[in-house]
Amino acid sequence: MSTENRGTPLVELRDISIAFGGIKAVDHVSIDLYPGEVVGLLGHNGAGKSTLIKCLSGAYQADAGEIWISGDKVEIRNPRDARAHNIETIYQTLALADNLDAASNLFLGRELVTPFGMVDDGRMEAETRKIMGRLNPNFRKFKEPVSALSGGQRQSVAIARAVYFNAKILIMDEPTAALGPHETQMVAELIQELKRQGLGIFLIEHDIHAVMELCDRAVVMKNGQRVGTVNVKDVTDDDILGMIIMGKKPPQAY
Amino acid sequence: MTKAASDTQSTPARRSFLETLEIDTRLLGMIGAFIVICLAFQIWTGIRALPEITYNPFAWLANGRYLLPQNVFNITIQMVSVAIMATGMVFIIVTRHIDLSVGALLALCSALMGLLQVWIMPTALGLGIGNPAIAPMTMVAGLALGALVGAFNGWLVGYQRIPAFIVTLGGLLIWRNVGWYMTSGKTLGPLDQTFLLFGGAEGTLGTTLSWVVGFIAAALAVFGLFQARKTKAGHGFAVKPLWAEGVLAGVSVVAILGFIAALNAYQIPAAKLKRMFDARGEVMPDGYSEGFGLPISVLILLLVAVVMTIVARRTRFGRYVFATGGNPDAAELSGINTRLLTVKVFSLMGFLCALSAIVAQARLQNHTNDIGTLDELRVIAAAVIGGTALAGGVGTIHGAILGALIMQSLQSGMAMVGVDSPFQNIIVGLVLVLAVWIDIQYRKRKGIR
Numbered sequence A: 001m002s003t004e005n006r007g008t009p010l011v012e013l014r015d016i017s018i019a020f021g022g023i024k025a026v027d028h029v030s031i032d033l034y035p036g037e038v039v040g041l042l043g044h045n046g047a048g049k050s051t052l053i054k055c056l057s058g059a060y061q062a063d064a065g066e067i068w069i070s071g072d073k074v075e076i077r078n079p080r081d082a083r084a085h086n087i088e089t090i091y092q093t094l095a096l097a098d099n100l101d102a103a104s105n106l107f108l109g110r111e112l113v114t115p116f117g118m119v120d121d122g123r124m125e126a127e128t129r130k131i132m133g134r135l136n137p138n139f140r141k142f143k144e145p146v147s148a149l150s151g152g153q154r155q156s157v158a159i160a161r162a163v164y165f166n167a168k169i170l171i172m173d174e175p176t177a178a179l180g181p182h183e184t185q186m187v188a189e190l191i192q193e194l195k196r197q198g199l200g201i202f203l204i205e206h207d208i209h210a211v212m213e214l215c216d217r218a219v220v221m222k223n224g225q226r227v228g229t230v231n232v233k234d235v236t237d238d239d240i241l242g243m244i245i246m247g248k249k250p251p252q253a254y
Numbered sequence B: 001m002t003k004a005a006s007d008t009q010s011t012p013a014r015r016s017f018l019e020t021l022e023i024d025t026r027l028l029g030m031i032g033a034f035i036v037i038c039l040a041f042q043i044w045t046g047i048r049a050l051p052e053i054t055y056n057p058f059a060w061l062a063n064g065r066y067l068l069p070q071n072v073f074n075i076t077i078q079m080v081s082v083a084i085m086a087t088g089m090v091f092i093i094v095t096r097h098i099d100l101s102v103g104a105l106l107a108l109c110s111a112l113m114g115l116l117q118v119w120i121m122p123t124a125l126g127l128g129i130g131n132p133a134i135a136p137m138t139m140v141a142g143l144a145l146g147a148l149v150g151a152f153n154g155w156l157v158g159y160q161r162i163p164a165f166i167v168t169l170g171g172l173l174i175w176r177n178v179g180w181y182m183t184s185g186k187t188l189g190p191l192d193q194t195f196l197l198f199g200g201a202e203g204t205l206g207t208t209l210s211w212v213v214g215f216i217a218a219a220l221a222v223f224g225l226f227q228a229r230k231t232k233a234g235h236g237f238a239v240k241p242l243w244a245e246g247v248l249a250g251v252s253v254v255a256i257l258g259f260i261a262a263l264n265a266y267q268i269p270a271a272k273l274k275r276m277f278d279a280r281g282e283v284m285p286d287g288y289s290e291g292f293g294l295p296i297s298v299l300i301l302l303l304v305a306v307v308m309t310i311v312a313r314r315t316r317f318g319r320y321v322f323a324t325g326g327n328p329d330a331a332e333l334s335g336i337n338t339r340l341l342t343v344k345v346f347s348l349m350g351f352l353c354a355l356s357a358i359v360a361q362a363r364l365q366n367h368t369n370d371i372g373t374l375d376e377l378r379v380i381a382a383a384v385i386g387g388t389a390l391a392g393g394v395g396t397i398h399g400a401i402l403g404a405l406i407m408q409s410l411q412s413g414m415a416m417v418g419v420d421s422p423f424q425n426i427i428v429g430l431v432l433v434l435a436v437w438i439d440i441q442y443r444k445r446k447g448i449r
């Protein structure tokens, strides 16, 4: 897919910087994302990938830089603001309340309520069963607190939460890190389906094959800075690995 | 939906009696401990009351004084103020905080309410003693002060990030002494007549009304059980067998009505009855007797228990309290304003301290500086004995109330059989540590956390 003439980007992060103490975790990075596109975010451990997308999800506030959504400059001060812009996030840490069950986690902050304003656990569980049936049909532990789930089952819950609410912009920080091969395949299919529906997806992923398979473009980061961006079709996996490991920019990159 | 239902029913066919009932075994353990305490003191007092040594356990039980209606009544009204605060402490501890200032805040609210009804309203504002507006206005002011001071504590914890331990340790020293300063250390009394009704023995519903309340409560319990069953079935989830539902309903009804029967059996002393008739300008008929029935303070506790349970289980606020306790970062990332939540939780605690201040002051029939002393420890102990985990995220309202009841039964029992007072405190301390130890073992066994 070419980057020209596609109208306004869904998301534009312009010149984002954020530092923790002396460490510049993200250093003047700009990236964009178009509807129906999957942009991979790559880089070594500690490159600043999670920190960058947390500025978009409202978990952090950038020290400098601008966020534009569908052509409008916006302020995202907290996760509530991000949700209001239809941004959903699967965090690397999953961000689940261990003492609550899958349904309570899925609807956390957006509970379904009865006409009397009471939380409707029955309806939430039924909805959770429906979506988990699509994502992970082997999932059975609807009554247990999520602390009793395996790493992969927990990840399924986090993914279900992000896709349930009709996001326009989806951020996935290593969504398949804990999943088995079958479940990973199902997430790959899910990503492709969401893409067809016109969502924009930021995908942070270490597995280069998954990147080649799923992403339209890839952004490589190193030490908080953007090394370059490539159209995945135009490069080989060795080109991308070279960018990640050596910071070497192939001619096709911009 | 049929698929979902068959999923859950594919669990092993043979389940134990208790599993079928789906009662939390932890709760059952606490109820068991409570029954053991009651029987032990009943037997102890029974053996003492018998003129000569017998080896007949039924004689021991029959002669015990511990389970006499009078003692049941007294234990109940003595536990109310700690139990009310313990329900709020559950939320505080679940959100990974602590409140050491509840006793001091109770004293502050009590001081304000004492001043208002004894001096400010009748004299300074000229309403006159016995004005019917005094009690409600006093209570509103006291409850508002409690909620306000609580909110201030919550603001310091939530927005200024001072650890709750420090904020409320400061509060423990501050609030009681602010109250002391306001009253110049004087004992305030006599209290307003209407206000006194909230203390316990002075204000009871009488036998008929108590039965009415009892039957309504029993009906609600049964209705609640079957409503929950209907909702579950409506979504196609597995439900317990009907007989199990019936057993639970039966036990609840017997427990509720038995409790009302005990309170109704406690007869108002003749001298007091006569005073009541005299006050109404009537003559007491010969041989007239009347039971106390359900105290208003206990009715308040029951209402607090129901409301707090609904808040914990059925409202978004309650859901956020538990989510924040389970993982504060996840709660924040889910868009929950955890700072404001902290303010609300502490404010609710303050409100309940003020409510307890009404009950405690009315029961003691005046305000003294030392009202509620050491209550912070009793309240925390009740919540913890009731299964609230200090690590956060886990706790129940009924557990905390049962915890308060267990502590009060133990204390009353020991006082009744004449255990020396240092030993009383030693035993309460041991019970607290033992309860937490058992809880840890239980969780290990069950593989929770």
Ligand SMILES: Nc1ncnc2c1ncn2[C@@H]1O[C@H](COP(=O)(O)OP(=O)(O)OP(=O)(O)O)[C@@H](O)[C@H]1O
Residues within 6 Å of the ligand: A020, A023, A024, A025, A043, A044, A045, A046, A047, A048, A049, A050, A051, A052, A092
């Ligand atoms: N809350 C924080 N406080 C201090 N330093 C932080 C914080 N979050 C991230 N950092 C630092 O910022 C840098 C970037 O971290 P980040 O988590 O964004 O890396 P990443 O690219 O997601 O790595 P990984 O692939 O391991 O997930 C690291 O050096 C990290 O130590």
Ligand SMILES: [Mg+2]
Residues within 6 Å of the ligand: A049, A050, A051, A092, A173
């Ligand atoms: Mg990361």
